[in-house]
Amino acid sequence: MKVRHVVVAVFPFILLLLVGCATTRDVAYLQGQVNDLQRKVEILRGRVTSEMQQNWVDFETTIAELQQEIKILRANIEEDRQLLNEIADDVAELKKDYEAKISTPDTKPGGVAAVTATPASPLSPEEDMEGAYQKAYATFKNGDYPGALRLFEAFLRTYPQSEYADNARYWIGESYYQQGDYERAILEYEKVLKQYPQGDKVPHALLKQGFSFLNLGDHVTAKLLFQKVLKEYPQSPQAEIAASKLKVLD
Numbered sequence: 001m002k003v004r005h006v007v008v009a010v011f012p013f014i015l016l017l018l019v020g021c022a023t024t025r026d027v028a029y030l031q032g033q034v035n036d037l038q039r040k041v042e043i044l045r046g047r048v049t050s051e052m053q054q055n056w057v058d059f060e061t062t063i064a065e066l067q068q069e070i071k072i073l074r075a076n077i078e079e080d081r082q083l084l085n086e087i088a089d090d091v092a093e094l095k096k097d098y099e100a101k102i103s104t105p106d107t108k109p110g111g112v113a114a115v116t117a118t119p120a121s122p123l124s125p126e127e128d129m130e131g132a133y134q135k136a137y138a139t140f141k142n143g144d145y146p147g148a149l150r151l152f153e154a155f156l157r158t159y160p161q162s163e164y165a166d167n168a169r170y171w172i173g174e175s176y177y178q179q180g181d182y183e184r185a186i187l188e189y190e191k192v193l194k195q196y197p198q199g200d201k202v203p204h205a206l207l208k209q210g211f212s213f214l215n216l217g218d219h220v221t222a223k224l225l226f227q228k229v230l231k232e233y234p235q236s237p238q239a240e241i242a243a244s245k246l247k248v249l250d
Helices: 002-102 125-141 145-158 165-178 182-195 202-215 219-232 237-249
Strands: 106-108 112-114
Touching: 125 145, 125 165, 145 165, 165 182, 165 202, 182 202, 202 219, 202 237, 219 237
Parallel strands: none
Antiparallel strands: 106 112
16 A cells, blocks of 8 residues: 555656656747757758849949940930031031022123033042041941941051041041940941040040940959049049949949
């Protein structure tokens, strides 16, 4: 009887210990699961943050490139406007000359004034030059880059000392650039820099050399050229584009 009473008395205590041990193991197991989940959450959070940062960088890069293209287009539009103004001035001068000629009658013997028909005169060298340049430029603007190349090269052979020579050389470089031939474009831009160092296309050529090297994967040379644009032409629209590009590359 005494043994039975002892067993009965001890049994609840043993059961309590067993329950306590099981609970402790469960808690430890659950705590381990929680810790594992927390680690996974931190890893996922890091990945999401990294992807968001990369997406944001890509977004900023795209915006910067679009802004640069807009500025280049604006510069081209300004050049078109200047050329149109020059053409308008030439037309006005021709009109004055024509009006002056038809308003001056020829006087025949006997004092009789008579107006003689004036035969149409051929184009002057200046008008030929202007027309040739405009034809080449219009071809480029229409997207016919091989055709523009031929016309601009022909223009330079015919009018090597023209006031449009540096522009023609620059647009030859642009024609190569638009066709993805960045090596040839770089060489043509270099001719602008060497042959026409005082021309207004120099900052354009420097900037587009930078873009050409960038497209070839040479970021180091591209950055040097963008920095040169900033240093030598700080007030130009091209300097603003170069500064914007440098921010993306840094």
